[in-house]
Amino acid sequence: MIQRLGVIGAGLMGSGIAEVASRQGLDVIVIEATEATAQAGSNRITRSLDRGVRSGKLSEEARADALSHIEITTAFEKLSDRELVVEAVIEDEAAKLDVFRRLDTIIEDPTAVLASNTSSIPIMKLAMATQRPEQVVGIHFFNPVPVMPLVEVVTSLMTNSKVEQQAHEFAGGQLGKHVIKSKDRAGFIVNALLIPYLLSAVRMFESGFATAEDIDTGMVDGCAHPMGPLALADLIGLDTTMAVAQSLYEEFKEPLYAPPPLLSRMCEAGLLGRKTGRGFYQYS
Known part of the structure; x- marks a missing residue:
């Protein structure tokens, strides 16, 4: 079971991933590039949780508990102890490759799962930016993350079978999403x-x-x-x-x-x- 989650990017996708994970009690650290974008991400999560309260789908206590489980920061090094990190930055290959190179140097646990929320970039390309390609997997959520039930788990030629199992358990078991499995081709299934x-x-x-x-x-x-x-x-x-x-x-x-x-x-x-x-x- 994953307890310490990292999310890189607090845009629509990253903030949604952080929200659904925090609502399940995971300790979530979200990384943003600047203080301004970090604040924008925090506001986005708070607004989403507030909508849940107004609609009667979330209690005030659950809202407060979710927020207490999220930290949004610009300090990339805070990801060092994470068990799983989901990259959710802009859909740009160069930007994502840079993230995975940095993750490879900062994540201390060699068995930690490094995941991408990419919509289309082959996971093998991202995995080879690291020294641990067997630990890299695709975990592709759909927008808006708190509402959409589907997640694609994408394995590359190098992905360890245990990592695939962990990704499936995280998305399906812990977050309650409907998981489908895809081979590693651009665009995946959907x-x-x-x-x-x-x-x-x-x-x-x-x-x-x-x-x-x-x-x-x-x-x-x-x-x-x-x-x-x-x-x-x-x-x-x-x-x-x-x-x-x-x-x-x-x-x-x-x-x-x-x-x-x-x-x-x-x-x-x-x-x-x-x-x-x-x-x-x-x-x-």
Whole structure:
């Protein structure tokens, strides 16, 4: 059983992972780059827990207990005693490789599990940035972490079977998530299927074939999807969608994975979806 968890990154994913772990009584240390982003992460977790209280899903006592189990800091060295660390930084290979190089030097226990929440980058690439590739595994949560039940556990060619078991027990047993197992290919299971669908919707909109509203309504009312593809891309973040598409295209070199020009232009313009207030839709 994991008791001491580290999370690197307090954005949407990292803060969500920290929240669900703290609610199960784990001792959680979250690392951020600056005091400002650390405070933003703390505020994000507090707001999420407050929503749980307002909705009646969480008591005031449970809220306070969860917060007491989380420390958010810029001091990377505080991760030295962690039994498991989940990297949840931006979906950028260079940034993630840097994190794993640093983890390899700071984590004292050679049997500690080093995990990535990457959406698409092959785990083998990250594992080889360390001197302990057998201890590296993918533990891919979905956004928003406190709500979405699924976790993909991704093993590389080098991942130790005991590490896979620990990852499964952590996500499924301790956090109560539904775990599916994936081989180590870019995009894993969900994004390898989802991203071509999203890109197809972007191309349809880009060509002028249909409006964003009609594309999304077609998939919601015609296929019983809970959300249309363009609204979903806005929720995921167009930069993240772009990054995953690029990883998939690099791996497979298939046209269906190539980012459409419109998606590239929107990312360059900073129109990234809900988090910036504008993507395929406007948000207040």
